[in-house]
Amino acid sequence: MIYTVTVNPSIDYIVQLKELTLGEVNRMDYDNKLPGGKGINVSRILKELGLDNVALGFLGGFTGQFVKEELEKVGLKTNFTPVAEDTRINVKIKAQSETEINGRGPKISEAEVAAFKAQFDKLTADDVVIFAGSLAPNLDDNFYFDLIELIRSKGAQFVIDTTGESLLKTLAQKPLVVKPNNHELADLFDVEFTGMDDIVKYGRKLLDLGAQHVLISMAGDGGLMITKDKVYRSYAPKGTVINSVGAGDSMIGGFVGTYAKTKDPLEAFRYGLACGSATAFSEDLADKAKIDEILPLIKIEEYKKELLN
Secondary structure, three states, X not given: OEEEEEOOOEEEEEEEOOOOXXXXXXXXXXXXXXXXXXXXXXXXXXXXXXXXXXXXXXXXXHHHHHHHHHHXXXXXXXXXXXXXXXXXXXXXXXXXXXXXXXXXXXXXXXXXXXXXXXXXXXXXXXXEEEEEOOOOOOOOOHHHHHHHHHHHHOOOEEEEEOOHHHHHHHHHHOOOOEOOEHHHHHHHHOOOOOOHHHHHHXXXXXXXXOOOOEEEEOHHHOEEEEOOOOEEEEOXXXXXXXXXXXXXHHHHHHHHHHHHHHOOHHHHHHHHHHHHHHHHOOOOOOOHHHHHHHHHHOOEEEOOHHHHO
């Protein structure tokens, strides 16, 4: 089973109007309320690919109930841990420019954390747990690291979509895949890249530190996948970018879901790229039809074998 973890989910309240004037009464042209959270996005992509998964995390109050019901309406399996305080609301204002007002989220009690962690006692070596998104206000990085140790003790795989020092601290536990972009990778090692060879060199350092697969996204320049013995490059398919929100989550969902099913990293890379691009070319997360449309456009080539010597 694949489990996604969204520690601090939300209702994303989207408001659209021609122009926002501060200090005045504004009337919206359109509004919508959607369940939000990076792990939830991954679950939605996995569902589009026909891959069974369960969404985990914390939900509370009437806002949490809304999130749960909306996910169940589209057939997602959930097993959220109930909490006393309300799930947050994030306001996304789309006017002459885009403005976001994100809620902090509920405080999670020790008893609620214990109930959540108890779910991981049943993990097996066939399971994968994907952590994505921000933590609730009173939880620190040790929350993730403690869970990762528990997951690995069961023989299960994990993925955590994070950057910086938090990424480095997880590598010793051998994450299934890590996904920095080229700028994040440079910042991680405090260097400046002068070309593709530098990106590959430092991407391989993540493998040396423990990552099983390394994906490096390079926006319009496509992406790289670095494995123990090969490097692959893909160029971004042509299309109009409509939506950057959720593209990275979609790439994680496509890669992890396909790898869990096939154990083929190259095929997983192909689906990861297709899912990420399909979301970028859609108003919301990609659906299966859009993923299937983009998949044949993904071209992957092996990159410079001599770098591996």
